Amino acid sequence: MSASRSADGVVDGANLRRPTLTQVAAMAGVSLKTASRALNDEPNVAEATGRRVREAADVLGYRLNGIARELRRGATSALVGLISGDLTNPFYSAVASGIERELRQHGLQLVTANNDEDAELERALVDAFLERRVRALLVVPSGVRHEYLAVESNHGVPFVFLDRPPDGPTADAVLIDNIGGARAAGEHLLRGGHRRIALITDLARMAPQRGRHDGFVQAMAAGGNEEWRPYLRTDVHDVRRAEETVRELLALDPAPTALFTTNNRLTTGALRALRGHPGNPALIGFDDFDLADVIGTTVVAHDPVAMGREAARLAYERISGFAGPARTVTIGTTLIPRGSGERPPA
Amino acid sequence: MSASRSADGVVDGANLRRPTLTQVAAMAGVSLKTASRALNDEPNVAEATGRRVREAADVLGYRLNGIARELRRGATSALVGLISGDLTNPFYSAVASGIERELRQHGLQLVTANNDEDAELERALVDAFLERRVRALLVVPSGVRHEYLAVESNHGVPFVFLDRPPDGPTADAVLIDNIGGARAAGEHLLRGGHRRIALITDLARMAPQRGRHDGFVQAMAAGGNEEWRPYLRTDVHDVRRAEETVRELLALDPAPTALFTTNNRLTTGALRALRGHPGNPALIGFDDFDLADVIGTTVVAHDPVAMGREAARLAYERISGFAGPARTVTIGTTLIPRGSGERPPA
DNA sequence: GCAAAGTATGACATCGATGTCGGCGGCATC
DNA sequence: GATGCCGCCGACATCGATGTCATACTTTGC
Secondary structure, X not given: OOEEXXXXXXXXXXXXXXXXXXXXXXXXXXXXXXXXXXXXXXXXXXXXXXXXXXXXXXXXXXXXXXXXXXXXXXXXXXXXXXXXXXXXXXXXXXXXXXXXXXXXXXXXXEEEEEOOOOHHHHHHHHHHHHHOOOOEEEXXXXXXXXXXXXXXXXXXXXXXXXXXXXXXXXXXXXXXXXXXXXXXXXXXXXXOOOOOEEEEOOOXXXXXXXXXXXXXXXXXXXXXXXXXXXHOEOOOOOHHHHHHHHHHHHHOOOOOOEEEEOOHHHHHHHHHHHOOOOOOOEEEEEXXXXXXXXXXXXXXXXXXXXXXXXXXXXXXXXXXOOXXXXXXXXXXXXXXXXXXXXXXXX | OOEEEEEOOXXXXXXXXXXXXXXXXXXXXXXXXXXXXXXXXXXXXXXXHHHHHHHHHHHHOOOOOHHHHHHHHOOOOOEEEEEEOOOOOHHHHHHHXXXXXHHHOOOOEEEEEEOXXXXXXXXXXXXXXXXXXXXXXXXXXOOOOOHHHOHHHHOOOOEEEEOOOOOOOOOEXXXXXXXXXXXXXXXXXXXXXXXXXXXXXXXXXXXXXXXXXXXXXXXXXXXXXOOOHHHOEOOOOOHHXXXXXXXXXXXXXXXXXXXXXXXXXXXHHHHHHHOOOOOOOEXXXXXXXXXXXXXXXXXXXXXXXXXXXXXXXXXXXXHOOOOOOOEEEEEOOEEEOOOHHHOOOO
16 A cells, blocks of 8 residues: 655645625625525516626625524534444444435435544534534444433434433434344254354443343243353454454364354454354354355344434434424344354254 | 334423523623633633633533634634545445544544435535535545536635546545556456456446556556457446346356456455356456455455545645645555455366 | 505624723732 | 733624615506
């Protein structure tokens, strides 16, 4: 990876002042207000006057100042904020994409920020967004508590939580059916004859991880299986650790005959560890991913784009004045068998 | 995928008016200006006065109105716009991530919009962003011409182009070494003994695709190979078409012994077509992707996060007043052999 | 032909912050 | 004890648009 530079042509980066409506009005020989009317297609502007104003605007390269307009119109922007994890994680980018598409239909713009999974930073970002007067704030919370969004201190800016439930019952949320999805995975493996099943989860402080853990445990309990317990590995947070963890698991004697990884990062790590490994245990991953069909990985799939869409919809309804009780939308999951989850125990 | 709703608790969505600085000042018993000074940590505020103001702000839940501040401070926001394709494409989301990280260091926020690969929409988005007074605009252009960003009409708002060069020599750009990368891929296959190599490209109207085409052709010419010509397939734009195209190619007699796909979408399609296919031709894809190591796909890799970072850096320098000639940063490529590109001709 | 209604326009206040400038009291200086 | 400086504070203009209201001039109605 190298970076070189070449130069050609000239860019005028000077901060030329953009022309204001006053200047357009002056050039057209009308008052400020008339110019405003003309450019906003308001009634009561003579045909000829309107043309003169538009010409002047054109010549000057006038562009309305949205900041001034927003101030006058009520000091609230056409922006909706999203605070989430890093966009290189396809889960977050899919969510962002769903949000963006939905917002666009209502003339709203998405502003994104990365919380780096840090509660402190997240809090600062919320403040910054509120100062910028976003119309709504969508948050995939990094961590534990987030009382900071007590409604009373946010003066009516609607919050929507994604993937992790809000602390209190005071905000809308879009959640995944983590328990159901994980239970289905557990049942699927049990049906396949597995007993020694390794459960590998991410940080337990994240609510979705707890849900996936619990769902899996429910399935084991219902199936009367206890042999999974020695193979539980929690708080595995990155791909490399996941790979190592799976390697260690496979080195045990007896080794687990199946793995359940509770998010896409962990699944990636597991796939790396499994590559060329003789044992070839069964594997189910939570979160669908690109090329899972090619690799043949059985997953618990859900629709992150739909999550984003639903969240944006909830937010938009609030923006539009809906004042009812907090709502929770649950996104369902589907187990997609692709081979890896159907391998029999060795 | 199902969505259900449950309700609990109450959200007050009413549009409570946020308190203004004037109200804070009144409560603290000082003038507007003094309150402003206190909250901005300006000098010449008595200790006790400052405390009273901060307390009042706290009690009222005051939050500065960024819109008003920006208007007063110069009618330009702390936003930088990004117009690109859909974020579900990992290339775009990686670029966005790189941009976001870099901007954050300078207190700038990223606003994203999807051009849907439509030039008309793209143009409208540029206008909308300019109205919103973004400090800079980063664009991964959808299509062909984009004279619209003639600098003079943008009054000093810096533009940076990513992945596709600007029309004129008047804007900064961050490009990939498409020609070099594609040539390397071609040479690699030739060295492997391949002659009947299929080149599968996306829409020819996209400059990067033309570069990758040309680089490949250069390699073939240099190697004195002409046998690739019957296997050229261009303007393949989505995964499904790519899959079909590859299937058709493999059904030819004689079939190609190797494939070169010029972006991640096409590579995905090819992998789907190849799954379980007996012939098992060699494959090199342009763009690295998640799990390529697991699948064993040889790729021409580059660093989209670095692209974003560099673009944001160029933009920031302009924002900071740099007024020199237009610059182009080229991101290098690396051929990563992982097996698929090293399979010998059948 | 005259009142009523309607059209085209402009003067001025306003949104919520910051910048400029000037006033007032206290304290050091000579 | 007059002068000057400095710390603290407030009145007012300002950023660039939109909303309100007044006004001059037309048109309509009878």
